[in-house]
Amino acid sequence: MSYAEIYRRSLADPEGFWMEAARAIDWTRPPSKALWTERAPIYEWFRDGELNACWNAVDRHVEAGRGGQVAIIHDSPLTGRIARLSFAELRDRVARLAGALVRAGVGSGDRVILYMPMVPEALVAMLACARIGAIHSVVFGGFAAHELAVRIDDATPKAVISASCGIEPGRIVPYKPLLDAALAEAAHRPDFCVILQRPEAEAALVAGRDHEWEAFQAGAAPAPCLPVRGDHPAYILYTSGTTGQPKGVVRPTAGHLVALHWTLRNIYAVEPGEVFWAASDVGWVVGHSYICYGPLVHGNTTIVFEGKPVGTPDAGTYWRVIAEHGVRSLFTAPTAFRAIRREDPEGKLIRRHDLSGFRALFLAGERADPDTVAWAERQLGVPVIDHWWQTETGWAIAANPLGVERLPVKQGSPSVAMPGYDVQVLDEGGHPVPPGTLGALAIRLPLPPGTLTTLWNAEARFVKSYLGHFPGWYETGDAGMKDEDGYLYIMARTDDVINVAGHRLSTGAMEEVLASHPDVAECAVIGVADPVKGQVPMGFLCLNRGCDRPHDAVEREAVALVRERIGPVAAFRLALVVDRLPKTRSGKILRGTMAKIADGQPFRMPATIDDPAVLDEIRAALGARGYPAAG
Numbered sequence: 001m002s003y004a005e006i007y008r009r010s011l012a013d014p015e016g017f018w019m020e021a022a023r024a025i026d027w028t029r030p031p032s033k034a035l036w037t038e039r040a041p042i043y044e045w046f047r048d049g050e051l052n053a054c055w056n057a058v059d060r061h062v063e064a065g066r067g068g069q070v071a072i073i074h075d076s077p078l079t080g081r082i083a084r085l086s087f088a089e090l091r092d093r094v095a096r097l098a099g100a101l102v103r104a105g106v107g108s109g110d111r112v113i114l115y116m117p118m119v120p121e122a123l124v125a126m127l128a129c130a131r132i133g134a135i136h137s138v139v140f141g142g143f144a145a146h147e148l149a150v151r152i153d154d155a156t157p158k159a160v161i162s163a164s165c166g167i168e169p170g171r172i173v174p175y176k177p178l179l180d181a182a183l184a185e186a187a188h189r190p191d192f193c194v195i196l197q198r199p200e201a202e203a204a205l206v207a208g209r210d211h212e213w214e215a216f217q218a219g220a221a222p223a224p225c226l227p228v229r230g231d232h233p234a235y236i237l238y239t240s241g242t243t244g245q246p247k248g249v250v251r252p253t254a255g256h257l258v259a260l261h262w263t264l265r266n267i268y269a270v271e272p273g274e275v276f277w278a279a280s281d282v283g284w285v286v287g288h289s290y291i292c293y294g295p296l297v298h299g300n301t302t303i304v305f306e307g308k309p310v311g312t313p314d315a316g317t318y319w320r321v322i323a324e325h326g327v328r329s330l331f332t333a334p335t336a337f338r339a340i341r342r343e344d345p346e347g348k349l350i351r352r353h354d355l356s357g358f359r360a361l362f363l364a365g366e367r368a369d370p371d372t373v374a375w376a377e378r379q380l381g382v383p384v385i386d387h388w389w390q391t392e393t394g395w396a397i398a399a400n401p402l403g404v405e406r407l408p409v410k411q412g413s414p415s416v417a418m419p420g421y422d423v424q425v426l427d428e429g430g431h432p433v434p435p436g437t438l439g440a441l442a443i444r445l446p447l448p449p450g451t452l453t454t455l456w457n458a459e460a461r462f463v464k465s466y467l468g469h470f471p472g473w474y475e476t477g478d479a480g481m482k483d484e485d486g487y488l489y490i491m492a493r494t495d496d497v498i499n500v501a502g503h504r505l506s507t508g509a510m511e512e513v514l515a516s517h518p519d520v521a522e523c524a525v526i527g528v529a530d531p532v533k534g535q536v537p538m539g540f541l542c543l544n545r546g547c548d549r550p551h552d553a554v555e556r557e558a559v560a561l562v563r564e565r566i567g568p569v570a571a572f573r574l575a576l577v578v579d580r581l582p583k584t585r586s587g588k589i590l591r592g593t594m595a596k597i598a599d600g601q602p603f604r605m606p607a608t609i610d611d612p613a614v615l616d617e618i619r620a621a622l623g624a625r626g627y628p629a630a631g
């Protein structure tokens with residue numbers, strides 16, 4: 001079937017389309033129907049089916065005689081270790097940890113927070129939760145203690161599973177002190193913590209609360225897979241919104257598995273048994289969908305990579321991993337390729353490796369600039385596929401479905417809508433606009449299976465922030481356009497979210513932190529263009545009247561404060577003290593105009609600006625720091 005036929009059918013007959021896709025999943029009770037509309041505008045899929053995610057990701061492959069196949073390859077240039085785990089070994093490890101969690105009182109529906117580096121145990125812990133119906137919430141290791149505390153208070157976990165440390169180039173990041181600080185800050189008290197001791201840094205354990213990973217599991221009986229209902233949350237994953245309170249995206253189990261399974265062959269073009277690599281982190285949605293669940297459910301070998309595209313040890317690491325492990329498809333963020341290209345513009349390191357088995361590169365997480373895509377295509381000689389999605393959707397909204405057919409590529413476009421996504425560009429009034437016209441990218445409800453159904457503890461916020469603006473539609477938060485052939489172009493966010501090295505961050509959250517500095521009266525954070533990271537945050541600070549402290553001291557403290565409160569992942573290094581912020585007459589800060597000035601882009605003077613002279617002051621302050629940067 002062609003892409004066009006598949007897509008048409010998915011919209012004309014969603015029931016038939018997704019019930020057919022659901023046959024690829026093992027159910028203990030098959031669903032009686034696919035779509036449940038009773039709670040519209042909240043739509044649910046496969047609600048009355050019963051299944052277990054861990055069974056589908058692990059056990060069923062062992063039962064089918066594929067227990068000897070490698071399930072997980074841990075490749076860690078940061079520690080110099082490579083390890084392999086077969087599906088049978090993975091099942092045994094997961095069942096044992098699951099058994100120990102049950103023994104310690106964790107049951108179906110209980111939350112477990114995971115704060116883990118890129119080690120196979122991170123996947124073992126995710127799957128162990130899934131095995132017993134516990135809901136995991138993975139927190140990215142680059143977040144600071146405060147961010148972890150916010151998530152602990154929202155998810156109210158029964159347990160936290162963590163490790164003694166993560167490893168970043170040139171430094172060991174002790175996780176345990178961060179966890180201890182988060183637990184001291186949080187109002188909620190988990191019953192216990194399980195800590196994986198890594199040889200690079202042993203953590204001190206709190207007696208009675210913390211258990212060492214192995215000791216915790218000693219003598220535990222392996223737990224069987226507990227079937228859960230189709231709408232049972234597989235996980236909560238917090239993502240940045242417009243404020244410091246992150247949004248807990250809830251992913252129901254059944255739709256998640258059905259949709260991901262469909263994508264592995266049809267988008268990523270891999271067959272069961274082949275090696276699939278998503279070079280991301282378990283703390284992001286890409287890690288959930290394409291390091292853990294997607295490839296395993298589909299019977300692929302997945303790679304847990306603990307390293308960076310450059311510097312571990314060089315810009316040839318990706319090629320070494322692809323050649324050494326026989327990777328068929330790689331999924332990463334464009335920023336990784338910009339970093340590699342900067343170090344190895346002629347691709348000399350690429351030619352040192354045998355990449356004959358490599359078939360396709362997939363990019364997402366931020367805009368894939370045509371320059372980087374063209375470079376990658378030239379250097380690798382394989383299709384380079386840009387695709388567009390977000391934490392909320394859990395899988396691609398738009399892509400070039402390589403496993404179905406390779407559609408013509410259009411530069412700057414992540415191609416076309418995937419099954420079940422009726423993507424339209426809307427004007428302010430919520431009306432679809434003609435091709436080629438800019439507007440808000442929205443998806444007609446219902447969203448397909450695998451997407452979020454609510455925000456944890458915040459259904460009203462879910463409805464208001466995603467479904468409220470355009471009734472009958474899901475608002476993606478991205479602006480863009482569609483051409484005559486249905487190709488989508490993603491241009492900008494319509495909210496305060498910025499994308500730093502493929503990591504989604506909230507400028508609003510950074511402003512909340514900066515505003516807490518005792519000398520700061522008012523502030524604004526914008527994203528400015530960066531040649532490697534795509535965007536980096538820049539903060540403008542207005543100091544309290546009468547504050548005569550040196551500006552550079554306050555700026556340094558502001559940078560340190562964001563690192564301490566949000567974490568190093570925010571990459572917040574640019575803070576500027578200014579006298580005034582540009583505002584509209586009604587007092588709205590003109591962040592977009594400031595960003596355009598910082599990037600050296602043309603802009604129209606906002607008609608509602610209060611005092612145009614403030615823009616000259618901002619231009620001068622930026623100029624003193626070398627912005628707009630040349631090129």
Ligand code: COA
Nearest residue numbers: 141142166168173280286333335336339365501502568569
């Ligand atoms: N634990 C602790 N700290 C972490 C961390 C983790 N898991 N991940 C990142 N950090 C820290 C880094 O050490 C760095 O700290 P520093 O300010 O002391 O240098 C900071 O957070 C920023 O990290 P990062 O975004 O990785 O930037 P970088 O400058 O170290 O590397 C790239 C730049 C482009 C190589 C890197 O961003 C990268 O590999 N990007 C790939 C994108 C990606 O995986 N995206 C996921 C979505 S698909």
Ligand code: AMP
Nearest residue numbers: 364365366367387388389390391490504
């Ligand atoms: P995240 O939730 O972290 O996956 O971030 C999702 C956001 O990243 C989207 O809403 C977009 O703003 C951006 N994004 C993701 N993929 C792409 C892409 N292929 N092109 C442009 N922007 C993208």
